[in-house]
Amino acid sequence: SKMPLLSVPKEVAVGTAMLGVAFATGMLAGKRRPPRPATYTETRRLRLPGKNSPLRQYILDHSLREHPILKKLRLLTADLPWGRMMVSCEQAQLMANLVKLIKAKKVIEIGVFTGYNALNMALVLPDNGRVIACDINEDYAKIGRPVWKEAGVEHKIDLRIKPAIQTLDELLASGEAETFDFAFIDADKESYNEYYEKCLRLIKKGGIIAIDNVFWNGKVLNPRKGDLAAQSIHRLNEKLLRDARVNISMLPIGDGVTLAFKL
Numbered sequence: 001s002k003m004p005l006l007s008v009p010k011e012v013a014v015g016t017a018m019l020g021v022a023f024a025t026g027m028l029a030g031k032r033r034p035p036r037p038a039t040y041t042e043t044r045r046l047r048l049p050g051k052n053s054p055l056r057q058y059i060l061d062h063s064l065r066e067h068p069i070l071k072k073l074r075l076l077t078a079d080l081p082w083g084r085m086m087v088s089c090e091q092a093q094l095m096a097n098l099v100k101l102i103k104a105k106k107v108i109e110i111g112v113f114t115g116y117n118a119l120n121m122a123l124v125l126p127d128n129g130r131v132i133a134c135d136i137n138e139d140y141a142k143i144g145r146p147v148w149k150e151a152g153v154e155h156k157i158d159l160r161i162k163p164a165i166q167t168l169d170e171l172l173a174s175g176e177a178e179t180f181d182f183a184f185i186d187a188d189k190e191s192y193n194e195y196y197e198k199c200l201r202l203i204k205k206g207g208i209i210a211i212d213n214v215f216w217n218g219k220v221l222n223p224r225k226g227d228l229a230a231q232s233i234h235r236l237n238e239k240l241l242r243d244a245r246v247n248i249s250m251l252p253i254g255d256g257v258t259l260a261f262k263l
Contacts, residue, residue, distance in 0.1 A: 070116065082113075102207070106132075108171075108180055111135060113135070115133065119157075134160055164187055211257065214236075220233055245263060
């Protein structure tokens, strides 16, 4: 007699059937018990490669092209008690590349700290380019100023020490709506939505708004009741998803950054 087209040993057939039953049972169980929301403890496991991660070191070793003057300011900042607030060097490099790509001349930065990111952008701006740098604390900026001067770009960084909302309102009142090319938001998280709305008015069509810390160490997955920062960022993330005024990309770099491209 002829052999069947498909022939398997009895043991294999029985094993396959048992796997099928197990899979079906798992599917049914999944329908009866949907996955529960992640807890805060669990979100901590979802962080991107940390500063001491071999993978992050690989990223830096194979992509970072850091100007010596930038490295100088980064190391000065790293020694500060709040040094971790600095934008990651690979993220700052991306911001500078975007500024250069769109041939930006006018940039807004909300949240300066020691000015590492501002320096990154100033280095690629034309000589008549400007970074309107908004912060409420001049002490940290004083650390960066001598380095900006050493880099020959101090004249490109217009530091304004006052609440950023006030600076943005002044720019709008002076007729500078839709004249900026790029904005970087990295300040108090509770005001993120207001910063975004005002920057959207100041940025021209085709311009980019970069919003930092959109992951907030994973806390946006399940914002706790008293965590106003996580709640604010989560609300803005949901809003941006549906905002027809922009195209967006949320990138897993640093603590998460969303790029909003004004239409």
